[in-house]
Amino acid sequence: MLSHLAAVVMSLSVVTTTPAGVTPGLVPAADREVVFTVDGTTTYGTLHVPAHRAGQRLRAALLLPGSGPSDRDGNQPPASPNTLSQSADALDTERVATLRFDKYGTGRTGLGAYRDRPEDLDYPAFVRQAQAAYDSLRDQPETNPHALMVVGHSEGAMTALLLGGTVHPRPTGLALLQPQAIRLLDLVALQLHAQIAEAARQGQFTPEQQREVDAAIDAAVTALREHRPVDAAGLPSAIAQLFETFQGTSRRFVESDDAVYPPHTVAALRPGTKVLLTCGTNDVQVPCVTTDALTAALCRAHVGGPGRVPLPGVDHLLHDADHPTTLAPVALGALRRFAGG
Template sequence: MKYFAIFLFWIFLPAQSLMAQQGENVTLHTPTGNIQGTLLIPHVKGKIPVALLIPGSGPTDRNGNNPMMKNNALKMLAEALYQNGIASLRYDKRGVGASKVPGFSESNIRFEQYIADARGWVDFLKQNKKFSSIVVIGHSQGSLIGMVVAQDKAVSKFVSLEGAGDPINVVLRRQLQSQPEQVKKPAFAILDSLEAGKQVKNVPAWLYTLFRPSIQPYMISWFRYHPQKEIAKLHKPVLIVQGTTDIQVSLSDAGKLKKADPSAQLLIISGMNHILKDAPADRQENIKTYNEPDLPLNKKLVTELVKFIKE
């Protein structure tokens, strides 16, 4: 049987000096290791809002990059906010970059740890009297994490950037639906087991990358969180952003989030893809942008984010 590939990154964001834009390295101390980030604060008088940028899935660092792709999306976003008088904090995920903690292994990570790390950063920002408000911005998988974290009363607003509207197990089933029956049948059987909280030891070789035993505990913990249920718990300003050329998350996902939180603002940006940049609908050309670190962010995205944060 031939191996197959699923295009899924869930499992594997007045002008001042460049020196100032590099920001300050900051550390979140946790019982299970330190998480490293960058705090970028514009040199302006008075209090200003600060945005916590939560990265997407896989081994993603504070700039929105991973070993397979470099797009600098989160770095560019932080710098764009900085240029508009908004502070930001972005960080390397646990086990990634400067946040490699002692004893870290894939088999030990749980979705709740990512939530705890983001909550820790919110607590960190609470201590800084420079900030007038805290806005949580979650990209991709970070959107779901952000929904949970933004339930904290200290968070004034929440932004979902290209966030899924369904739980990840539903997304996986949808993506697997187009596969041949000899692939789909064992994959669905594994999903049935994981949804029941039971791990699967014997995984077919052609499904091993997706369902390797070491990632299964994490997937089980991730399955427990439903984006529509979590966003409905937010009784504060919410902005849902979705690009029309995103080949990972669809317009229907954004629609489901909006339905779950009718008071949320829904922003559809024509021609913007999953990494927040202008890209064609053609799949191969779209994917090329994932490794173009100098390609700028979509301009409308920056304008609307600044407006939402400051209004």
């Protein structure tokens, strides 16, 4: 990749020579800040444009982060896995431009219009923000509006599915990286049951106590869905606090996110849309089994491949034991093949 490019404006009558190692007419790779407004909130993002010929329109991808306060790079300080910034680097090698942005509650964007009323922030607001980001990417002078993709990680993959059936023009491809593939509260319950089972295996709970806690978790999920107060009497304190949070400021978000069943969103996708779905065999947050129904729905919708791609030894952040701070080679390979094929 060129480190710099000298731009010289000369009279046509002047004969010039091109320095060694510099390709005439090649614009070097660069990042720039992109700002757009949605629902009264100014949203800030990073557009990465790979090296390209002057005037060339590039394929481009919108990158969507996972759940919680994950910023444009895929980080939740102090944790900095850089899931999205590293994905942008991987896509650069395939000459794909990328846009990633600070969603509500993160980075320069913050809570925006919801600063004084965070309890009103729901999941559809995040979807609208992602739609506005897609429109912004479409309108960039370096991007080809008819060759757009959406790459989502975890909850961002569910948002990518929703965008795939609603935005215009429709994306040519969706990469669903370790996707939230079942309802939110079902996924939370699955994770909590797994944690309780491990605690019981270590002798922290008797079999009877494990059954009681599992029953209390299921009762709490039912209560939330029926808009009733959660009875935390049978729950360990950490789990009780989690459900208390779900009933507080986050209630509208949790209820509206839980209302989405990802396999039902697939019917709106354009047949032939290229879809990659990854699942890591070491992902305890989104086990591969949770993607079965979504995988079947994608098949019924007649979307294009590669479909589900298991990633051996890979965790939720797309790392493996040998690559704890960077994307695992098998994950990089799947993403690059999706973008390059």
